[in-house]
Amino acid sequence: MSTPHKTITYSLRVEFGDCDPAGIVWFPNFFRWIDAASRNFFIQCGVPPWREIEKETGIVGTPIVDTKARFMKTASYGDELQIDVHVPEWRRKSFVQRYHCRRGDTPIMECEEVRIFGGRREDGSWYAFEVPERIRRLCE
Amino acid sequence: MSTPHKTITYSLRVEFGDCDPAGIVWFPNFFRWIDAASRNFFIQCGVPPWREIEKETGIVGTPIVDTKARFMKTASYGDELQIDVHVPEWRRKSFVQRYHCRRGDTPIMECEEVRIFGGRREDGSWYAFEVPERIRRLCE
């Protein structure tokens, strides 16, 4: 029996400048919104902003490891879109974050990412923290 | 025995504003460059700009159907990046486009997309053209 995952919805309006000469959303903008929806998920779950988290834990953000996305329908300026976000899987040092972007009931795109809680070494290189128990519990 | 695919390299410099508060490229910008590298591939292969193609064929551009990407190393402002682009597979009504983004010999990210040659109906909806023989031959 599966427990439902906590789901947070991020809303946005497509702007004129988000669209390309074909009159539809230029696809990199979807990733802009996906990233905003990712951060919003943590904020709505009660996780403090990264700039505060960093002071306590050294975590600087949630850099992306990989992503895959499918584009089902186009969208254009004036459209109101919703992105439903949840974390279907927590691993030891990474997590999966999933996004369903829709216009009302019409699926527009969907996306699944692997991200880490990232920290930086003195030399500028990055490493993955173990998923903090406290954050995980807030987001499940 | 496989024939090597035509490969076109797109170069770019990472700018200050492409980076986020963690000091590294904000990942949606990679998709901005991927899209530029995609169009550059066609231009360098001798395919005219979409606004000219449209007049002859009705093709408005190459909207994306799906994409997956893997991020191996971070990049920051001042970095010179190269993106090697080729089309490993032509299907009847779509094609696969593959990208290797590197800083010199260091792999930064890689991406594989499915795209179509898209046209628009009167009602604004999109459809996929059969891959034009002429374009395919220029790009193989």
Add this chain to the structure above:
Amino acid sequence: MSTPHKTITYSLRVEFGDCDPAGIVWFPNFFRWIDAASRNFFIQCGVPPWREIEKETGIVGTPIVDTKARFMKTASYGDELQIDVHVPEWRRKSFVQRYHCRRGDTPIMECEEVRIFGGRREDGSWYAFEVPERIRRLCE
């Protein structure tokens, strides 16, 4: 005695990716929001989307002629900003649009633009329409 101008407020939240390595909004993003606030002004005043206006009148949008902006305070991710928009001056073939961007009562930036109602000739060049009486009346 001056009549107060119709003022429409556009709200936005600053995202992580809107900020640069110094941790503050990268200034070109303010112009992204200004443009969204400009279009929102017309929509809220009852002017239809440009894609509908175009069919009736040939007006394709409101391209910018010049702009000046002053940046008073920085903003960062998580901030909720408001942009108050009005049109202080209507000319024969252009208009002035003014923006006050604030975080609550704290002024963040302000901007004043001249824009036209633009149309396109067959050869791709642009021209300015006389300000349509109907649009002007909706926005005063």
Add this chain to the structure above:
Amino acid sequence: MSTPHKTITYSLRVEFGDCDPAGIVWFPNFFRWIDAASRNFFIQCGVPPWREIEKETGIVGTPIVDTKARFMKTASYGDELQIDVHVPEWRRKSFVQRYHCRRGDTPIMECEEVRIFGGRREDGSWYAFEVPERIRRLCE
């Protein structure tokens, strides 16, 4: 008799995604390029990247105080643009930076900014450094 100012030219190609549904460059992208041209000016004059400057001096970047811009001609994807940059005026705690953006000999837009060399206090607020003699001499 005036001494000519050191002028550095920044080149760029307009991409499909830089253009809006009217088929022309969406104007906030000009400010993206202006900012890149600003930083490129300092780099070409021999000023180290901000992340290195910061370690020695505390200067984090050159935040913008105000800007004004005029748009003369539109540009579209495929266009190669050049931006000529110089600093016409050094003040005690700020400087003026001027930009002429052109397509070959055709003026596209021009822009004049006031910027500071910015540092940050513990509380996150910003302040302006006196213009460092060393940087000024490299850029004159």
